[in-house]
Amino acid sequence: MNTKAVIFDLDGTLLNTLDDLADSMNQILSRHKLPTHPSSAYRYFVGNGALQLVTRAIPESQRNDSFIQTCFSEFISEYGQNWNHKTRPYEGIEQLLGQLQQRHIALTVLTNKPHDAALKCMAEFFPGWNFSIILGQRMGVPVKPDPTAVEEILRHLNISHTEAIFIGDSNVDMETGTNAQLQPIGVSWGFRSRQELESAGAAAVIDHPMELLDYLDN
Numbered sequence: 028m029n030t031k032a033v034i035f036d037l038d039g040t041l042l043n044t045l046d047d048l049a050d051s052m053n054q055i056l057s058r059h060k061l062p063t064h065p066s067s068a069y070r071y072f073v074g075n076g077a078l079q080l081v082t083r084a085i086p087e088s089q090r091n092d093s094f095i096q097t098c099f100s101e102f103i104s105e106y107g108q109n110w111n112h113k114t115r116p117y118e119g120i121e122q123l124l125g126q127l128q129q130r131h132i133a134l135t136v137l138t139n140k141p142h143d144a145a146l147k148c149m150a151e152f153f154p155g156w157n158f159s160i161i162l163g164q165r166m167g168v169p170v171k172p173d174p175t176a177v178e179e180i181l182r183h184l185n186i187s188h189t190e191a192i193f194i195g196d197s198n199v200d201m202e203t204g205t206n207a208q209l210q211p212i213g214v215s216w217g218f219r220s221r222q223e224l225e226s227a228g229a230a231a232v233i234d235h236p237m238e239l240l241d242y243l244d245n
């Protein structure tokens with residue numbers, strides 16, 4: 028493969044953000060005297076953007092637009108206080124980034140996390156790395172699995188879809204890769220199962236970041 032860029036998902040792929048997301052949303056639920064969820068439940072709430080996370084965490088009987096909007100604003104503000112408490116890069120990610128940079132492969136990020144939060148996380152946890160472009164969820168741009176933002180990254184790098192791979196931990200990421208005609212590579216260390224990734228169209232599923240190199244070498 029002549030890979031010139033890797034497009035990384037963020038939550039569940041580069042960073043384990045689960046506990047800070049769960050703690051923030053549970054804080055909002057407690058404030059409204061609603062039942063909280065164990066962190067593990069948030070594995071399935073994350074992935075389609077913050078508004079979906081908030082909606083999924085609220086009991087179905089309480090899900091009306093105005094209450095969802097209230098909780099969403101509160102969640103954004105709460106997560107703004109908690110985003111770096113327990114969040115950490117996954118083991119082996121820095122090693123992989125080093126190898127990719129040595130091979131002059133561009134590093135990029137596409138996440139459904141709000142854009143500002145994505146930039147903040149990347150600056151805090153990957154300060155020394157030269158990411159060519161980092162895109163989070165922005166007003167007016169459809170979220171993954173829509174391929175629009177992938178196309179924006181390819182245009183920015185002036186490369187074609189055969190020269191990039193998409194790597195992520197959820198069905199949304201595998202569908203994004205497929206929709207953008209990129210090889211979708213799943214990671215088993217994130218929030219979802221290998222089975223979900225395979226049935227969502229993963230071209231391969233890797234168990235450790237450095238395994239991506241074997242895949243690029245083949």
Ligand SMILES: O=C(O)COP(=O)(O)O
Pocket residue numbers: 036037038039073074075076077080137138139140141171197
């Ligand atoms: O859904 C989110 O908020 C973020 O999820 P992603 O980084 O896996 O795209």
